[in-house]
Amino acid sequence: MNLKRVFKFILSKAVKLLSLLFAVSVISFTLVAISPIDPIQSYVGADITRVSPEQREEIAEYWGLNESRILQFMNWGSAVIQGDLGTSLIYRAPVIDIILERFLASLGLMGLAWLLSGVIGFLLGVVAAVKQGTIIDRFIKTYCYTLASTPTFWLGLLLLTVFSVWLGWFPIGLGTPAGVLAEDVFILDKFKHLLLPVLTLSIIGVSNIALHTREKLVEVLQSEYILYAKAKGKKGYQLAYQHGLRNIALPAISIHFSSFGEIFGGSVIAEQVFSYPGLGQAVVQAGLGGDVPLLLGIVLFSSVFVFIGNLLADILYKVIDPRIRKGDLH
Numbered sequence: 001m002n003l004k005r006v007f008k009f010i011l012s013k014a015v016k017l018l019s020l021l022f023a024v025s026v027i028s029f030t031l032v033a034i035s036p037i038d039p040i041q042s043y044v045g046a047d048i049t050r051v052s053p054e055q056r057e058e059i060a061e062y063w064g065l066n067e068s069r070i071l072q073f074m075n076w077g078s079a080v081i082q083g084d085l086g087t088s089l090i091y092r093a094p095v096i097d098i099i100l101e102r103f104l105a106s107l108g109l110m111g112l113a114w115l116l117s118g119v120i121g122f123l124l125g126v127v128a129a130v131k132q133g134t135i136i137d138r139f140i141k142t143y144c145y146t147l148a149s150t151p152t153f154w155l156g157l158l159l160l161t162v163f164s165v166w167l168g169w170f171p172i173g174l175g176t177p178a179g180v181l182a183e184d185v186f187i188l189d190k191f192k193h194l195l196l197p198v199l200t201l202s203i204i205g206v207s208n209i210a211l212h213t214r215e216k217l218v219e220v221l222q223s224e225y226i227l228y229a230k231a232k233g234k235k236g237y238q239l240a241y242q243h244g245l246r247n248i249a250l251p252a253i254s255i256h257f258s259s260f261g262e263i264f265g266g267s268v269i270a271e272q273v274f275s276y277p278g279l280g281q282a283v284v285q286a287g288l289g290g291d292v293p294l295l296l297g298i299v300l301f302s303s304v305f306v307f308i309g310n311l312l313a314d315i316l317y318k319v320i321d322p323r324i325r326k327g328d329l330h
Helices: 003-034 039-044 053-063 069-081 095-130 135-148 152-166 187-221 224-231 236-257 260-273 279-289 292-320 322-326
Strands: none
Touching: 003 069, 003 292, 039 053, 095 135, 095 187, 095 236, 095 260, 095 279, 095 292, 135 187, 152 187, 152 260, 187 236, 187 260, 236 292, 260 279, 260 292, 279 292
């Protein structure tokens, strides 16, 4: 891999990222502009009647809401380019600070769920392929098809009802025990609050990876060189490990990294069900409260987050498969 190819790869990804952010910005700003949300009422609060028309005009002038939509977009975009995402109307704090604080809380949730769903889904897919046609294979497929049609909020409510309400093994919600100072919270307490949301996301995310891995490995196990390996006496998991895993690694990585967007969307619902103070809950609060700067900031941040997932997948392709590594990066 020479420097020219590396530079071409970086340049192409940078152009794609900038194009993505521009498109997302235009679409998001347009949707917010035509929505019935009144930014002034969101800023003032529920008791808008106490604000005089003169005060409304002053607020609109202060936030630039009395200008045209195009000029508002240009002012907002110019500030974003300079690293200023604005000020949250709900939290009365810089949007970037809120996003970073909430993202750190969500990172543990999404990261653990992503790893668990990938590992468990891959193992279930391998087992189902090796045991193709048996009761184990049928059980795993039925289990995955059931999960694929299960809403995240329903599974979250089910786990919450069983393990928190009925059994009392885990707390009902929140990220830390209520009424306890942050410095007095132990890691075990945080883990207890994190476990049920992680299980909710990871269980839902297992099905696609498991079914995809199974189909790819079944195709590999039916190929001619596998038949030759079987003739030499290899079978079962030894056969899958020595001749199949490398061939299904790329498809598994592809679908797993493409699930960044799905797991972020699932975290929005899971955090609402468990009242977990992460980025997903901030999205809902920003939408319901008409906090346009925070909503647009999170949309941009989530776009970058999903793009990074796809970028990591592209890089890993070239690390795992030498055929791609020797070819041109594009």
